[in-house]
Amino acid sequence: MADIAGLLAALDGIEVSTDRALLRQKSRDFYWYSPILKAILDGKAGELYARPKDEAEVLRILAACRAARVPVTTRGGGTGNYGQCVPLEGGVILDMTAMAKPISLTDGVVDVECGMKMIDLDLWARDQGWELKLWPSTKRTATIGGFVAGGGAGVGGIAHGTMRERGNLVGARVATMQDPPVVLDLEGDDASPVNRTYGTTGIMTRIRLPLTPAQEWRDIAIGFEKFTDASAFALALAFADGIPKKMCAVFDSQLPPFFRAIADSVPAGQSLVLTMVAPSGLRALRDLARDHNGTFLVEQSTVEAERDPDKTPFYEYCWNHTTLQVLKKDRGVSYLQCRFPFEDTLAAIEAVRVPFRDEVWMHTECVRFGGRTTMSALPVIRWTSAERMHEIMAAFEAVGIGIANPHVLTIEEGSNYRRVPGDQLGFKQRTDPLGLLNPGKMRDFVPAETTPA
Ligand SMILES: Cc1cc2nc3c(=O)[nH]c(=O)nc-3n(C[C@H](O)[C@H](O)[C@H](O)COP(=O)(O)OP(=O)(O)OC[C@H]3O[C@@H](n4cnc5c(N)ncnc54)[C@H](O)[C@@H]3O)c2cc1C
Known part of the structure; x- marks a missing residue:
């Protein structure tokens, strides 16, 4: 059990909750499509819900969780299919949906806070003559951060491939679980370790994506x-x-x-x-x-x-x-x-x-x-x-x-042809040495630091 009282004190001023019904609801996704995953995941829940409104609050939450050795499982729209945002070891549910603003659209590249719903992002871009290259069929409920971290294929794939194609992710700002947590600004191949790694390698706060000219489909x-x-x-x-x-x-x-x-x-x-x-x-x-x-x-x-x-x-x-x-x-x-x-x-x-x-x-x-x-x-x-x-x-x-x-x-077990190239394991060893980000979802990871809190 995490020291919830200590965390609550450290997170003063940030939107948090210990309401059990809310925690149950925010600890689920669509894993129940699979009777195999349903048997494993039913009943798993986080112990504290936190909803940061900006990057500074994300860093405060990560610092408090690192100090207390509490796991953090990030959540966007909660529409994943493989229990990606179900916490296996309790801890904090980090809901990114309050960080939902577009920042800029320049030369066909959008910079956006990663909790923005994909439908809202697409309609915003469409007003300026652009649209998303790719979206999941859950576009009306999923966030852009969740799509990059947990999905990556779907509508647009017939023309643009999947998110694993080089160029489909321009860059990302990523908050780490290092000592102390920092924000990395990653571009091109350097951003691959956060692409489809279920939030195990860092928390994306902003994402840069290429768009394509809008069509009246x-x-x-x-x-x-x-x-x-x-x-x-x-x-x-x-x-x-x-x-x-x-x-x-x-x-x-x-x-x-x-x-x-x-x-x-x-x-x-x-x-x-x-x-x-x-x-x-x-x-x-x-x-x-x-x-x-x-x-x-x-x-x-x-x-x-x-x-x-x-x-x-x-x-x-x-x-x-x-x-x-x-x-x-x-x-x-x-x-x-x-x-x-x-x-x-x-x-x-x-x-x-x-x-x-x-x-x-x-x-x-x-x-x-x-x-x-x-x-x-x-x-x-x-x-x-x-x-x-x-x-x-x-x-x-x-x-x-x-x-x-x-x-x-x-x-590792689920990705096969959908795995994004890059050294995701090595990256995690640097950005999350204690293994506190969505533990249990990267099979080959062994914590590099084992010092008790
Ligand atoms: C009916 C249905 C249809 C679907 N169709 C598709 C489809 O066409 N294509 C497809 O790819 N998927 C599909 N999915 C799966 C899922 O809807 C998508 O992958 C969606 O983009 C996930 O977004 P989300 O915001 O709901 O993410 P969540 O489910 O909230 O999270 C997904 C993963 O990303 C992590 N995460 C979320 N935000 C961040 C962040 N800011 N930083 C780091 N990690 C983060 C979470 O920890 C989790 O591991 C479908 C699911 C359903 C139920």
């Missing part, structure tokens, strides 16, 4: 009698350099009935493609759909839909929202994250979709990795047991499909 739903036609169409769209697009997802016919606002528009038994395309590409998209036996079913403005709380932008049926849409009606499913080979991509999808069709409902997303285009997938999987989930993963891997296992807690 159209959400388009296209139906196909055959999954293979839908899949071939999607990959052809991904490779169609003349058609500006932000997203393209494919769903086997079991899934569209779970997509509330469009389910009635998709004929029973059809596979579905949901895509976001710029107005200039719409005619070419129709021609491409015709060549693959696709029928336009629904069209709407993405930006109008995301500004309206009663509407659903199509990206909220894609990426890991697909699983959520099914879970809303059927708690008996879970999911996987995988990436198909760059060559013979469609054949690899069929090699697992067909034999497992009763329990694996295929959902793929077009994405670029290292300059090459392929498809990743978040298939919805009928849950039977952990053993069965591991059998399915092994069967996928046997045909050359990479798995980023979403049923594990540590960066």
Whole structure:
């Protein structure tokens, strides 16, 4: 147990709480998608909630926690899927959502406080003619700090790859757990150790990101009698350099009935493609759909839909929202994250979709990795047991499909192809020698300093 009374005295003037209901609520994320993680994480909670309003308060909190040897688990929107912001060893929950202002936008680079919601950041940039290159399907609830530290893939991936591509993170200001805690201003490759390391290597206070010129994206739903036609169409769209697009997802016919606002528009038994395309590409998209036996079913403005709380932008049926849409009606499913080979991509999808069709409902997303285009997938999987989930993963891997296992807690075990290059372990040994930042999430870390408090 941490010395909460001592911490409260040291944090005088900062927004803090010991309310148990609040602590329970702020110690959770969406780990419950995984029955394996649910069994491990249910009931874990922090002991003190702190919500700093600026960098100086972050440093005060870190200094007090270091002095008292209290762990700190950072939290943005709390939408992570792998228990990234669930404290394994109690301590302080550091909520970054009061630090939510844009600082500047110059030459297409935005400098922003990391607790800002991504939707707010995108709409702010859009007013100046720019938009985010990448966002998760949780854009309306997630923070930019949480996306960089805990996510990193999603809408925009068909054009810009993931956050692990060099250049997609320009820089960050990072508060450390050294003696005393300091703020480092990191640029380029030097910022990689805080990219997708679950807040184990430092607390980002500000982030600099490259933007891209804003487009009036159209959400388009296209139906196909055959999954293979839908899949071939999607990959052809991904490779169609003349058609500006932000997203393209494919769903086997079991899934569209779970997509509330469009389910009635998709004929029973059809596979579905949901895509976001710029107005200039719409005619070419129709021609491409015709060549693959696709029928336009629904069209709407993405930006109008995301500004309206009663509407659903199509990206909220894609990426890991697909699983959520099914879970809303059927708690008996879970999911996987995988990436198909760059060559013979469609054949690899069929090699697992067909034999497992009763329990694996295929959902793929077009994405670029290292300059090459392929498809990743978040298939919805009928849950039977952990053993069965591991059998399915092994069967996928046997045909050359990479798995980023979403049923594990540590960066090393879960990342696979999503791991950001760089010496994250060496960086943590310098910035968090006591191992107080989100302990238990970096498997290979051994504390360098072992002096008791
Ligand atoms: C329905 C659904 C759909 C999703 N779709 C996607 C998707 O398309 N793409 C994707 O990448 N992810 C997706 N996710 C996962 C998650 O929503 C995103 O990764 C999101 O960007 C996380 O942001 P957050 O603010 O909620 O982070 P949190 O969950 O609060 O935190 C995530 C991690 O980042 C750390 N962290 C937060 N802020 C900071 C900071 N300032 N400094 C250092 N560490 C910090 C936390 O400690 C934690 O380890 C999805 C999740 C759900 C539930």
